[in-house]
Amino acid sequence: MASLIPKTCRFLRLYQQQMRIPAQVIASKQIRNLHYSAKRCQEFAIDDDTPQYPGSKSVFTEKLDFLKPDEYDGIPVYRVMSRDGEVIDPDQDPGLDKDMVVKMYKTMTTLNTMDKILYESQRQGRISFYMTNYGEEGTHVGSAAALNDKDIVFGQYREAGVILWRGFSLEKAMNQCYGNCNDLAKGRQMPVHYGSKEHHFMTISSPLATQMPHASGAAYALKRAGRDLCVMCYFGDGAASEGDAHAAFNFAATLDAPVIFFCRNNGYAISTPTAEQYRGDGIAIRGPAYGMNTIRVDGNDVFAVYNATKAARKIAVEESKPVLIEAMTYRIGHHSTSDDSSAYRSVDEVRYWDSEDHPIGRLRRYMMQKEWWDIDTEKAWMAETKKDVLQEFQAAEKLKKPSPNHMLTDVYEEMPVHLQRQMDEMKKHVEKHKEHYPLDQFEEMK
Template sequence: MKDRNHLAEVKTTNKVEIISKGVVDIPMLQVLSEQGELIKNAQEPNIDKEEALKIFNTMHYIRVLDERMVGAQRQGRISFYLASTGEEAASVASAAALSNDDMIMSQYREQGALAYRGYTTDQFMNQMFSNKDDPNKGRQMPIHYGDKTLNFMTISSPLGTQIPQASGYAYGQKMSGKDVVTICYFGEGAASEGDFHAGLNMAAVLNCPVIFFCRNNGYAISTPAEEQFAGDGIASRGLGYGVKTIRVDGNDALAIYAATKEARRIAIEEKCPVLIEAMTYRLAAHSTSDDPTGYRSREEEDKWRAKDPIARMAKWLESKGWYNEADNQKRVEKARQDVLAAMKNCEKTDICAVEDIVEDVYDTPPWHLKEQINELKSHIKKYPKMYPKTAGRVK
């Protein structure tokens, strides 16, 4: 029987030794240089033309979607939006490395993972405009997606809540005997929440097949990383909890793909958690409620624009003979037109029925809620111009 005394294998010393940061030097996996060239001695992941182009096209589609929807929010057509500009590789390439049967639990900047799995433009729009075709029945803010058929757990606003939930879900997957994993996305700011520590410790102790995917984009809204923690990023915390850990260039789609593939293999074969820290940068504002000019410089942003994951992958695809700029521009323009057409169509669609506010919550809504619904209906009837019937009502 294994000795359960955790002191049995501890190394002893007769001198006071202070262990400081820097003792463990955690490397960052990189396959492509910032110029999109294969790094010397780097091993290209096993990825064919079709999959590579799907990753690239999805990344570009998400950038188009983000641009259009930030504009829509500025026009008063939707209330809120979160863009992933500069971080597209992190969500799209990692999703590509998974099985469609794996569960995704995301934060709020992983629309790329959802799009890669087949979430349509109309579905994005229905959710953001909260119309009658929104499966969440307008009960969520924009960008809080969820899709049971695509194994994408519905997003919630509070930071970090999905981390212990992912550990629990992955434990259930292990108990089921299926060779599947849960991937849990979050930012380095969410790693300051207690849920992060509880979730990692639970997964490590119970050997849950979960991939914790941290997008370290340098800022928790306006708080820079150096003001959040003094340790070596988030990867060092994984080691502290006994979790196998990978640090990867978050703007290198090939490196993200390779790291996630390996993490998934380990999680399934060894029935254990893996932490991936993707070092990236948020080129956009945190959200449409944020102004990044108040806490970072244009020079800093320009430095990271040179590391753009889309341009980087385009150069690699071109070197393989898989990319044509003219054809790509046509695809991008078509995506712009498709997004605009879907947006115009969805905002003309009727909104959800007022009763949806309380139905599905109770088998039979209690009397006081029924009374409130009737009062609300009377109020809307009295002021009909203030409550348009279609989704394009945010003014």
């Protein structure tokens, strides 16, 4: 078998001479595979007891024994803080200073306040749709704080805290949810589908898992460009059941793409509990199967999420390898304003997670033990953030909707004839039947 290596090399030189092609072309995938196959033959010839199957990391056995999932312990959940906000192992304390921790807390509570106000506004018919982030604030802020702000983020639809951490203002968030004339998406997206080129946050798309293959591709592009950055891809346990998730995992692993797959396992895919979604040990177990570094973390522990994401980013950027993080958390709110979670789970279950193991409460207890926060500071901050949110909310509500022109712009750099024809027809129709349209609520058509 060993003689195959020099024979392959001689073949490559002869092939180059006869075909009169540059030496660098010999590095093509087809020729590299010839050399790879010869090398594998040499490796397998070392030990006759080693299976000669590509893709296998095993030895032969004479025992007929199936792998039984119930015989294995679950992947452990990494944590730093107890539910009382005490650091369990001092060596795992990230050592963040007061300013950083207070910023984390303020971002989480601002998001919480924004959720309450916008959820109620939808119930009043003032916006069309909303999704809260109750209970998952720790996954947002802990992970976002550990990234480089230039790392590219592909979110699902429950990562508002990530973009807020990066500096996306309450004003922009409110404008997006109202779809007014100052909305960056010009009213073309449903509420909570944020996006910002400035903040390296790709615009959210509703269909589950469609962002995951895109994230693998973007990470591979960063690798090819030699950028010291990575891609962060957020998704839920329900999205992990989509085919796009598996394709994304395999592409990232085989191409050694610098991407972090961050799963928010919040217990439910809308109304389907995790127990009915899969029979394996959560989502993390899939990482090793695809050849990815993997960790499961307590998603309600903002420090554990921070540490895990920081370490994952180091692997992704320095080793150019994908990483899978499964953050175990709980969705306290309804899936969306189109959902009534009381139809499929008990009030007591929700109350437990809201009162006993909430990420905001855990971080608050930590800060109070450090004497960085107290009850008076809490009251003053909550009043301030509510005032700020309401101020931006009221300002966004008063703005007009974008011009109807924007329904057909921004698709092409120069509008083609067929779209221009549609634009003209739309304008004529609206002009003819303008009494049926609330034109005073929209910017003027040009």
